[in-house]
Amino acid sequence: MTGTPLPMRVPAAGLPARVRIHEVGPRDGLQNEKTTVPTDVKAEFVHRLAAAGLTTVEATSFVHPKWVPQLADAEDLFPRLADLHDAGDVHLPVLVPNTRGLERATALGARRVAVFASATETFARRNLNRSVDESLAMFAPVVAAAKADGLHVRGYLSMCFGDPWEGAVPLAQVVRTARALADMGCDELSLGDTVGVATPGHVAALLTALADDGLGADTRSTISVHFHDTYGQALANTLAALQHGVTTVDASAGGLGGCPFAKSATGNLATEDLVWMLQGLGVETGVDLDRLVATSVWMAERLGRPSPSRTVTALSHKE
Amino acid sequence: MTGTPLPMRVPAAGLPARVRIHEVGPRDGLQNEKTTVPTDVKAEFVHRLAAAGLTTVEATSFVHPKWVPQLADAEDLFPRLADLHDAGDVHLPVLVPNTRGLERATALGARRVAVFASATETFARRNLNRSVDESLAMFAPVVAAAKADGLHVRGYLSMCFGDPWEGAVPLAQVVRTARALADMGCDELSLGDTVGVATPGHVAALLTALADDGLGADTRSTISVHFHDTYGQALANTLAALQHGVTTVDASAGGLGGCPFAKSATGNLATEDLVWMLQGLGVETGVDLDRLVATSVWMAERLGRPSPSRTVTALSHKE
Structure with a gap:
C-alpha cells in the first residue's frame, strides 16, 4: 500500500x-x-x-x-x-430553545441561532412538551427577535420521514411545518431524519413537495438535509438530496x-x-x-x- | 416505539x-x-x-x-x-480458480461457477501470480469448458475503481478486461470495488464506458456491482448503479x-x-x-x- x-x-x-x-x-x-x-x-x-x-x-x-x-x-x-467568531471566517450557530436561550446567546455575541421544531405531534409532545402548533407559537417570537437583531436563523425540523410512534410522516405535514418556519423568518431549514429510516425515493419526494410549495434551493429559505445513519442510508439519501438541488448538508x-x-x-x-x-x-x-x-x-x-x-x-x- | x-x-x-x-x-x-x-x-x-x-x-x-x-x-x-440445489429455486454458484476447481465443482453437480479476474496488473500478480493477460488466458479454457457443459458463468473483476498499489484504475483498462471476460462467454460480470474507494460519479462513468462498449443491462453479459463499504460509500454507489441500469447487486x-x-x-x-x-x-x-x-x-x-x-x-x- x-x-x-x-x-x-x-x-x-x-x-x-x-x-x-x-x-x-x-x-x-x-x-x-x-x-x-x-x-x-x-x-x-x-x-x-x-x-x-x-x-x-x-x-x-x-x-x-x-x-x-x-x-x-x-x-x-x-x-x-x-x-x-471575531475573525468571521467560521459561522458558529448555537441552538436556542426559547427567548431566554436567545438572550443568553446574544449576550455572548452569537450571530447565528437555531430553533428545533418537530414535524410530528408525538415527538413535539415528548421533546418539547407541546403540540406542533404550540411549539411553533413558542418559536415565532424567538425567530422574530433574532431577525430583528439581524441574526441568521436556522429552523430544525425533526421527524421529517418516519416517527417511531406515528410511522410514516405524510409529506403534507412536513411541508406545512416547514412553511410555518420559513414564514416566521428562518433563513435555513434543516430537514431531519431523526430515526434514520428514510430512503432516497422518500428524500426526493419530500424535496419535490417542498419545492412545489416554494421551499427549496432558489427560495429565501435554504434547505439543508440532516440524515442519521441508523440503517446505513445517510449517504445514499444525501446523494439523492444533492441530485435534487440541495447544497447544504448536516454532518x-x-x-x-x-x-x-x-x-x-x-x-x-x-x-x-x-x-x-x-x-x-x-x-x-x-x-x-x-x-x-x-x-x-x-x-x-x-x-x-x-x-x-x-x-x-x-x-x-x-x- | x-x-x-x-x-x-x-x-x-x-x-x-x-x-x-x-x-x-x-x-x-x-x-x-x-x-x-x-x-x-x-x-x-x-x-x-x-x-x-x-x-x-x-x-x-x-x-x-x-x-x-x-x-x-x-x-x-x-x-x-x-x-x-435440486429444488432449483436457489442458485448456488461456486468459485472455481482453474480447470481442476471446475472439475471438482461439476463432479458435485454445481450448475453455476465463477472465475475471479483482476483489472490491475499488481493485484493480478499478487492474487493470481500472473499478469492480467496470463490470468485471462488461464480462465479462457475454464469458461469454455463450463459453457460447453451448459453452466452459467460469472466473471468477477476486482480492482475496478482503485488499486492500493496503482491508484486510480483507468476506465479503458476495466473495459478491456470486462470485454475479454464477456468474449470468453461469461454470462455475468461482477465489477468489484475491492478496496472500497469508489464514489458515485466514478460508478456512473464506468457503467457508461462499459455500455459504450456494448456491455450492460441489455447485452448478453449481465453487469453486477460489488461494492465494499470501507469508506461508507457502498450504498450510495449502489444507488448510482441502479440509476444507470444495473439490476444485479452483490451483497x-x-x-x-x-x-x-x-x-x-x-x-x-x-x-x-x-x-x-x-x-x-x-x-x-x-x-x-x-x-x-x-x-x-x-x-x-x-x-x-x-x-x-x-x-x-x-x-x-x-x-
Missing part, C-alpha cells in the same frame, strides 16, 4: 459545484454522547474543526442545563471561541452522536464519509480530510470509544 | 422494478473472516439465507485448501445443499467479510442495508428482512463478534 488513499475525482452530472457542510458534532454529536466532555476539550474540538476547513460549526446549545447536561457549559464555552465529525443501541452504531452521518463522497464527486467543500480524520481520532480518544465513521476507521488504520 | 420499523415505500424515478441480490456471505464473507466456521454452520447459513428469500447464494470456493483454509471443506459442504449478509483494520469495520456491503434501501424504494427483492437479520445475528454469534451492518445493529436491538 502506498500513501493515503484518496477517492478518485470523477464528477457526476447534475450535482452542485460546491456543498456547504453544517458541522453538528460539537452540539448534536456531543449532546447525545454518554460522556460529558470538559469545556477545554470542546473548545479545542471546535478550533480543530475550523482548522480542518469547516466553515459552519454548530457550537453548543443554550437550553436549560438540566435538559442537556452535556452542554451545560455553553456560557463558558462560547467566549473561548471568540477568535474564530457530524466522526459520526459523533452515538445511538442508544450499541457502541458501534451511529447517529449522525459522519462528516468524513460525506467528504469522501463529495471529494470523489469533485464537489468542493473546503475540508482537509486528513486533518478532519485526525480530529475525530483525537475526539474518539477523549470519549474512550472508536469512531463509527467508516472513513475514519479506514484512514486511521492505514499503514 | 411500536413494532418493527420498516422503511416507508416511496419509489423513485428511473429505478428497476426488481433487483436480484447475489448473496456472497458464505463465500466472499466467510473467506475473509478470521474464524473458520464448521461445515454444519455453513450449511445452516446457506439454508437460512435461502429461507429468507435470497435466490442466489454463492456457496463456497473450489480453490486449493491451502489458499483459503476457511473454505477447505467445499467438497463436504456442497452436497449438504443438495435439497436447495454479504450482515456485512460479513470483515476488514483487516478493525472489528467494527466492514468489507462487503451488508445485504440488510441494501434490502432496507430497496424496500424503501419499492424495488422488489423477494427478501424477508426480519428473517435475514435473524440469520445475521445468529451468524455473528457463531463468529463471536457483532455484525457491522447498521440495519442489523438497529433491528436486532429494537425494543
